[in-house]
Amino acid sequence: MTTVDKAVDERVAPKSLGTRLVVRPEIGALLGALVVFLFFSIVTDKFLTMGGVATWLDDSATLGIMAVAVAMLMIGGEFDLSAGVMTASTALVTAIFATQVGLNVWLALLLSLIFALGVGALNGWLVVRTGLPSFIVTLGTFLALQGLNLGVTRLVTDAVQVSGMRRTDGYESTGFLFASTFQIGDTSFRISIIWWIGFAALAAYVLVRTKFGNWIFAVGGSAPSARAVGVPVARTKILLFMTTAFAAWLVGSINILRYTTAQANEGIGLEFQYIIAAVIGGCLLTGGFGSAIGAAIGALIFGMARQGIVFANWDSDWFQLFLGVMLLAAVLVNNTFRRRAERVRR
Amino acid sequence: MTALIEVDGISKSYGSVLALRDVSTVVNEGEVTCVLGDNGAGKSTLIKILAGVHQHDTGRFVVNGDEVRFTSPREALDAGIATVYQDLAVVPLMSVWRNFFLGSEPTVGVGPFQRLDRKQGKEIARTALADLGIDLRDVEQPVGTLSGGERQCVAIARAIHFGAKVLILDEPTAALGVKQSGVVLRYVAQARDRGLGVVLITHNPHHAYPVGNRFLILKRGVSLGSSEKSEITLEELTRQMAGGAELEALEHELREVASE
Numbered sequence: 001m002t003t004v005d006k007a008v009d010e011r012v013a014p015k016s017l018g019t020r021l022v023v024r025p026e027i028g029a030l031l032g033a034l035v036v037f038l039f040f041s042i043v044t045d046k047f048l049t050m051g052g053v054a055t056w057l058d059d060s061a062t063l064g065i066m067a068v069a070v071a072m073l074m075i076g077g078e079f080d081l082s083a084g085v086m087t088a089s090t091a092l093v094t095a096i097f098a099t100q101v102g103l104n105v106w107l108a109l110l111l112s113l114i115f116a117l118g119v120g121a122l123n124g125w126l127v128v129r130t131g132l133p134s135f136i137v138t139l140g141t142f143l144a145l146q147g148l149n150l151g152v153t154r155l156v157t158d159a160v161q162v163s164g165m166r167r168t169d170g171y172e173s174t175g176f177l178f179a180s181t182f183q184i185g186d187t188s189f190r191i192s193i194i195w196w197i198g199f200a201a202l203a204a205y206v207l208v209r210t211k212f213g214n215w216i217f218a219v220g221g222s223a224p225s226a227r228a229v230g231v232p233v234a235r236t237k238i239l240l241f242m243t244t245a246f247a248a249w250l251v252g253s254i255n256i257l258r259y260t261t262a263q264a265n266e267g268i269g270l271e272f273q274y275i276i277a278a279v280i281g282g283c284l285l286t287g288g289f290g291s292a293i294g295a296a297i298g299a300l301i302f303g304m305a306r307q308g309i310v311f312a313n314w315d316s317d318w319f320q321l322f323l324g325v326m327l328l329a330a331v332l333v334n335n336t337f338r339r340r341a342e343r344v345r346r
Numbered sequence: 347m348t349a350l351i352e353v354d355g356i357s358k359s360y361g362s363v364l365a366l367r368d369v370s371t372v373v374n375e376g377e378v379t380c381v382l383g384d385n386g387a388g389k390s391t392l393i394k395i396l397a398g399v400h401q402h403d404t405g406r407f408v409v410n411g412d413e414v415r416f417t418s419p420r421e422a423l424d425a426g427i428a429t430v431y432q433d434l435a436v437v438p439l440m441s442v443w444r445n446f447f448l449g450s451e452p453t454v455g456v457g458p459f460q461r462l463d464r465k466q467g468k469e470i471a472r473t474a475l476a477d478l479g480i481d482l483r484d485v486e487q488p489v490g491t492l493s494g495g496e497r498q499c500v501a502i503a504r505a506i507h508f509g510a511k512v513l514i515l516d517e518p519t520a521a522l523g524v525k526q527s528g529v530v531l532r533y534v535a536q537a538r539d540r541g542l543g544v545v546l547i548t549h550n551p552h553h554a555y556p557v558g559n560r561f562l563i564l565k566r567g568v569s570l571g572s573s574e575k576s577e578i579t580l581e582e583l584t585r586q587m588a589g590g591a592e593l594e595a596l597e598h599e600l601r602e603v604a605s606e
Contacts, residue, residue: 209461211451218448221437229449230420288439
């Protein structure tokens with residue numbers, strides 16, 4: 001028998017940097033981001049200025065926070081179609097408690113956080129309890145929340161928006177946490193960018209370095225196998241849905257404190273953007289594989305392309321075409337990888 | 347010596363379907379109990395009861411002298427009964443060492459700062475696999491890149507490492523070629539020689555006979571008897587498995603067809 005106390009087996013040729021990179025889920029997204037970045041840096045003047053950078057980072061930030069959470073959920077093998085509408089629901093709950101009930105904004109934020117975690121837990125509980133595809137379960141929550149957003153808002157305010165956050169108690173201090181800006185040189189950057197980077201870093205750490213992260217990959221890769229070795233599959237999935245809801249609360253809070261007005265019909269359709277960003281970032285639609293950093297980069301591509309097209313004075317229709325091509329390319333790359341990883345040698 | 351597992355007159359029904367009726371056998375330390383039977387014979391039901399997935403309706407299920415009734419696979423694992431399922435032993439997209447420690451990850455740090463001990467994890471996985479003679483090139487590779495036999499072996503090594511006293515193997519050779527089956531059976535024998543009790547489920551008497559000490563044959567939910575190796579030959583085992591008299595009748599019938 002060969003000795004195996006050596007760290008590396010002698011039959012394994014030292015892997016070149018190239019081969020090691022190719023198996024990383026986020027490598028495709030990173031290359032894509034580089035191409036988009038170079039392209040718009042060359043064709044437009046404003047893209048690479050400090051102001052330009054601040055603009056596309058801002059656009060990527062809130063999308064990125066959600067994309068990272070959705071990526072974790074997708075790695076865990078589930079979808080959340082209610083994630084987009086949840087960002088509006090949490091903003092509305094905060095706004096209604098602060099402006100209509102007259103609570104301090106901190107308390108209103110706490111109540112909307114409890115609401116978000118409750119909806120997330122309900123999503124997760126329904127999925128693991130019924131065994132139905134999360135696609136259909138969260139489609140139900142999506143519609144229900146959409147109805148609630150409009151119905152409750154109209155009942156409380158006789159309009160389809162809640163405004164007046166600026167006059168509430170605690171607006172200044174909460175605003176500092178969620179919606180302030182910071183200066184680099186003469187340019188102000190939104191604080192949401194910090195939230196985005198922080199959340200992505202935390203998610204990446206949890207996924208790769210912790211026991212819970214191991215469980216996320218396992219429940220998405222093969223839930224019955226995970227269950228057979230004693231992984232709490234139901235708890236893991238419910239926590240993932242709650243994480244997505246938490247991210248929606250964070251984004252809702254950032255939005256309501258920044259714009260001070262919440263529209264009851266916001267957030268619809270955003271759930272697909274989150275999923276697209278996660279897929280561009282290397283997540284498999286079937287679960288069990290993906291990366292939080294990849295999803296954050298996916299959101300960056302999104303923001304860069306959307307703002308780059310504006311800087312170039314092109315019609316925004318082209319953005320959809322770009323998005324479609326990007327998504328197809330990402331799915332093809334991911335699919336090839338999975339086939340390679342799952343190929344059985346006999 | 348107390349048996350590791352003893353089942354006595356166990357029955358189980360799903361609604362109106364009687365899946366298992368009055369089945370008894372024992373699993374001893376350092377012995378292999380083979381459960382043989384055709385499709386639908388009740389093999390899966392029996393192991394699911396042993397593994398804690400289902401509960402028996404009547405009869406006694408005794409582990410180490412205590413009567414038990416497991417409500418979850420985790421409870422069975424804690425009692426030292428590990429089950430390796432044929433098709434869901436591992437998560438294909440995860441690396442070998444992550445699969446090895448799945449559900450029992452080594453960690454460093456305390457409280458919310460607990461993190462995986464990756465260095466130690468890889469090292470332990472490599473050594474544990476090597477101890478069984480499974481020599482992997484790289485514990486970082488996805489399990490999906492291993493052959494079917496190697497995947498079973500990773501699952502077996504994992505069960506042994508985590509202190510299993512009884513190893514239940516659900517059709518470990520069913521999807522494998524001749525050579526790979528041989529590899530898996532060798533690890534079954536190694537597990538047995540290390541003093542584990544092994545329950546080997548199979549429908550192939552040629553795989554069961556060389557490694558088995560005791561043979562339980564199931565047919566349509568009932569036991570056709572549990573025999574020691576000394577009491578039965580491979581030919582007899584095969585004949586009973588295939589349905590004995592029924593096969594002779596079929597042979598007779600076929601001969602008539604051929605002579606016409």
